[in-house]
Amino acid sequence: MDRAPTDAPRLTTPTLQDVAARAGVSTATVSRALNFPDRVAAATRDRVMQAVADLGYSPNFGARAMAARRTNTIGAIIPTMENAIFARGLQAFQDGLRAEGFTLLVASSAYSAAEEEEQIRTLVARGADGLLLIGHERDRRIRDFLDARGIPALVTWAFDANAAHPSVGFDxxxxxxxxxxxxxxxxxxxxxxxxxxxxxxxxxxxxxxxxxxxxxxxxxxxxxxxxxxxxxxxxxxxxxxxxxxxxxxxxxxxxxxxxxxxxxxxxxxxxxxxxxxxxxxxxxxxxxxxxxxxxxxxxxxxVPHRKMGAEAARVLARMVRDGAPAEAVKLPADLxxxxxxxxxxxxxxxxxxxxxxxxxx
Amino acid sequence: MDRAPTDAPRLTTPTLQDVAARAGVSTATVSRALNFPDRVAAATRDRVMQAVADLGYSPNFGARAMAARRTNTIGAIIPTMENAIFARGLQAFQDGLRAEGFTLLVASSAYSAAEEEEQIRTLVARGADGLLLIGHERDRRIRDFLDARGIPALVTWAFDANAAHPSVGFDxxxxxxxxxxxxxxxxxxxxxxxxxxxxxxxxxxxxxxxxxxxxxxxxxxxxxxxxxxxxxxxxxxxxxxxxxxxxxxxxxxxxxxxxxxxxxxxxxxxxxxxxxxxxxxxxxxxxxxxxxxxxxxxxxxxVPHRKMGAEAARVLARMVRDGAPAEAVKLPADLxxxxxxxxxxxxxxxxxxxxxxxxxx
DNA sequence: GAATCCGGTGCAAGCGCTTACATCGCCCCA
DNA sequence: TGGGGCGATGTAAGCGCTTGCACCGGATTC
Missing domain, CATH: 3.40.50.2300 (Response regulator)
Structure with a gap:
């Protein structure tokens, strides 16, 4: 229909390089302009932003994660998405996370331990800096896997002060x-x-x-x-x-x-x-x-879905960011x-x- | 409590290198053993797998995506997870995708166009090879963004043979x-x-x-x-x-x-x-x-949730894999x-x- | 006026993986 | 017995980004 008169029919994703070239600066500067705007002169920053806009640039997450060695991503594995039981709490969790500057990745295990383990591995492979899990019961191996990588996990929807992972939940x-x-x-x-x-x-x-x-x-x-x-x-x-x-x-x-x-x-x-x-x-x-x-x-x-989600976000963010020892939080669940x-x-x-x-x- | 007598208190994620070293082969061989088992001698493969198990190795997705330039990941953005409306169809979609060898990443837009756009960018940045979207109506810019990157998108939950993106849905x-x-x-x-x-x-x-x-x-x-x-x-x-x-x-x-x-x-x-x-x-x-x-x-x-999800998986997989021109599929929705x-x-x-x-x- | 400081930038070294391409034996055939 | 073919493996060049460090020049200080 409407062929916009674009410069050229490029069919390749623009990279930091391209932006840098277009803005007439180095890739380092572009990276800084994007991640720490105030460490870059205003004029430069504007030029970079303009180039970003012109090119429709969007950073490659994998590359970023690899270079920065953190992702600001939290993974959550819930037993099911088929009904609303976990949805509301998750929504609150996500909102809380966003306020802390994290992104949420959700997977579901279909109430299967094997599937849960697989999803945990997947999320970790995708760079999750921390994990939200439902319930305490799971294979010892998983804890070891997480421990070896220094990835904090928080359990919710249950509470047990003595379990392997800290929890934010109810009895x-x-x-x-x-x-x-x-x-x-x-x-x-x-x-x-x-x-x-x-x-x-x-x-x-x-x-x-x-x-x-x-x-x-x-x-x-x-x-x-x-x-x-x-x-x-x-x-x-x-x-x-x-x-x-x-x-x-x-x-x-x-x-x-x-x-x-x-x-x-x-x-x-x-x-x-x-x-x-x-x-x-x-x-x-x-x-x-x-x-x-x-x-x-x-x-x-x-079940205090919202409160649980919000608290979990707060606690897990602290764990990830500060390596803080987890505080278990017990919430009331009333009739x-x-x-x-x-x-x-x-x-x-x-x-x-x-x-x-x-x-x- | 139980300090397992591990070899050493390593707190660093094992890499392909580590596996290669332990198995006494090159990283190329490990990569092949993992991705194309039959291109590697059985004995070697076993040694590699053993090393993988010993180390609890799990590949870094970002690095893999970057090197291979594809992820076998499909992203889906639904308006909400708060109720079951989309859940069932999504489940079928995921099942279909899995059968085709793809992984599904889900995000929700809270029925907000702006949020949807952000999620689309996020998923693409995370390497989605293809996208499942709900409904046809969205900003022109998004289509351009996707087109420029050659990322196929399929619309579902609606049907319109003449829309920008192909659809699998109903009227x-x-x-x-x-x-x-x-x-x-x-x-x-x-x-x-x-x-x-x-x-x-x-x-x-x-x-x-x-x-x-x-x-x-x-x-x-x-x-x-x-x-x-x-x-x-x-x-x-x-x-x-x-x-x-x-x-x-x-x-x-x-x-x-x-x-x-x-x-x-x-x-x-x-x-x-x-x-x-x-x-x-x-x-x-x-x-x-x-x-x-x-x-x-x-x-x-x-609404034929399951059928729609399954069909969408089939069609989208073909689009991604073969670059196949999309076939629109119209399903019945009856009283x-x-x-x-x-x-x-x-x-x-x-x-x-x-x-x-x-x-x- | 020289020494110092500092904000703004560039250089370049990786991050962990895949994959052409090169290499190496070994088996088979002539 | 020599050469070709082929399956198995190694070498090394990136993929797109972040970040420590070096560098540069103008403002500040004595």
Whole structure:
């Protein structure tokens, strides 16, 4: 259509050299003009910038990384991008990083340890100066790999002051325990869980442990807890619920390891003609937007996504920049009492102090 | 804790040199052993691999990219990661790419043209051999930038055979028009829309145009269409609906530009005590998982995420590898009639052929 | 007026890898 | 038994950038 009258049909990416030539200076000066504008005379700088603009120059990251031996890039590996669970926290993380002058590179592991390891290597090969990881559980080899290269890693979405890597997160077990305590106080004694796979996923494992602990503390037999393990997904949550309800001693409350599974369970309950929370209570974990859209609204544990992301950015930036010894940060994860959890049918009519939302702070 | 008795407390990343030295060969041989295993004698290869393992060697991507002048990396820039709309398609894209031997790098633009441009530059600087972009509308400068560097770009999530970049997608306007046609056939004449911002977002604009076209074709005044424009988000969808219903001539059907907005609208309707679809019909676009979890289930347009991602991977891989002239691929996006769309109240009791799901294929 | 200082620049040495091209044995055929 | 061919390996020249160090000339100081 519109052939702009360009100087020549160059089809090669302009380099620092080209800019230098055009501006009539050395490559060193161009480099400085770009990276430390105030170490260069204003007139020179303008000339350089003009040349940059004329040529449409854009620096080659690989070359830069190689020469400078740092990239100002942070890598993050999350288990999945398929739902919003990690998205919000990541957004906050990215914003925080940007304020600190870092760029974020994201990869996903599809909840696979092997894939996570591969992604870690990839990100490091691409020059990540630091890494954000989800959860503590991973192969020893990875820590060695990172240590040998002096690449700091920060764990989030979990908290453990004694783990290999420092963490900025919350106590999954305690949070889930609080929720289970509440259910038990309401009169539930037949609990069941729908959990994500717990191998290689300490968050999931901790959440199950939290429920067991609550049961034990209340004098219930923790061995009685039926746990259905299933991969992520709304449909999977539904199928799991169907299985649970087919058992002889169906539960009166189903605690789900995350909101996605819970929403699936909720949907399945509706399809089965079950009234929630009348016939059955269902709870989630994470408090993603979905939880408030569900019908009935989902009682869940609120994870401080944004705060976690922001804090993680701050801490990791310090680690990378100053080689600072990491400070672990423990954040609160509190209950969101909504409509999907209520006393079991038999107990209704008693004191209703828990219902609905009486304990919402 | 456990100080493994390593040879020496090296704190420097091993390089090709180190591997070569340890294996007793030249760096060229190591490079070949890694990249073209069969061009190296088996014995040598084994020795190299052993050295690689011993040292925990991992190649420096930047250096490799610089020397080889290609990266086998494809970049994708999506408007947002905050919800699942693009996630599924991206997953398929990534899978397809992997099969072709490419790695995917993802960035998000937060629906901002400026940010998108920056991300494009970043990805190119990082060595992307090709780019996946969402939608056609963008500054001319970007195309020039890409052209000058010979970097192929493929557009998806939209289809336009005549646009600057080839596309693998569907016709947003036609799809939305089909949906609007259906609503009108059912007897709706007071339509309204809740749309994402249409500037710099041709998908959104096309969808609005589709509704207008349907109205015009049915003899309704397209100028009558109230369109509320709002950013992404469930809450925003809710607020928009509240606005819409506060007007004197409230609509009987609200067509939303995407499922997220629609679910928000649905929720708001419930809060307002409106029966959907009795008092008001609401529809979405995208058919993400959410649409089936909503109550009532959302009538929407199904976007062929997976197929689109897979096709895009195939086409883009060919473009990058063979410099192949791009083939545009048009995919169908068809209606999913579910419970949230029904004839307006006044017309109920007439022939109910459309309700509920009579036309579901 | 000479010595000193200092902001602004250029020079050139790599950073870690790939890949023409050269080299080296060894096997095979005449 | 000598030469050609060929598979396996080494040599070395960059890829595009940053940065320590040297250099230069004008302003400042005594």
């Amino acid at each position: 999954n077990r305690a949070a889930m325990r609080t929720l289970a305590d509440r259910a038990i106080e309401m009169g539930h004694s037949r609990l069941a869980m729908i959990s994500a796979d717990t191998v290689g996923n300490d968050r999931a494992a901790e959440r199950v442990a939290g429920v067991r602990k609550a049961m034990a503390a209340a004098g219930l037999d923790a061995a009685d807890l039926t746990v259905i393990v299933t991969p992520y997904g709304i449909d999977n949550g539904g199928r799991a619920l169907a299985q649970l309800m087919a058992r002889d001693r169906a539960p009166t409350v189903v605690l789900c390891g995350n909101d996605v599974l819970a929403v699936g369970a909720l949907r399945q309950a509706r399809l089965m003609g079950l009234d929630v929370p009348g016939d059955l209570s269902i709870t989630g974990f994470d408090d993603i937007e979905l939880a408030q859209v569900a019908v009935p609204e989902l009682t869940t544990v609120h 969101r009492m909504r409509a999907s959890l209520a006393p079991p049918r038999a107990r209704r009519g008693g004191p209703r102090m828990w219902w609905p939302g009486a304990s919402r702070r | 947003n306007r036609a799809a939305m028009r089909t949906l609007a046609d259906r609503a009108i056939e059912m007897g709706h004449s007071r339509l309204a829309m809740i749309s994402a911002d249409t500037v710099g977002n041709d998908r959104a604009a096309e969808r609005v145009a589709g509704v207008r076209k349907a109205m015009a074709a049915a003899g309704l005044d397209a100028a009558d269409l109230t369109v509320i424009v709002t950013p992404y988000g469930i809450d925003n969808g809710g607020r928009a609906l509240a606005q819409l219903m506060a007007r004197d001539r409230a609509p009987t059907v609200v067509l939303c530009g995407n499922d997220v907005l629609a679910v928000g609208a649905l929720r708001q309707a419930r809060l307002m005590g409106l029966d959907v679809p009795g008092d008001l019909s609401i529809t979405g676009f995208d058919d993400i998982e959410l649409a089936q979890v909503a109550v009532p289930e959302l009538t929407t347009v199904h 999913r009639m579910r419970a949230s769309l029904a004839p307006p109240r006044a017309r109920r009791g007439g022939p109910r052929m459309w309700w509920p799901g009579a036309s579901r294929r």
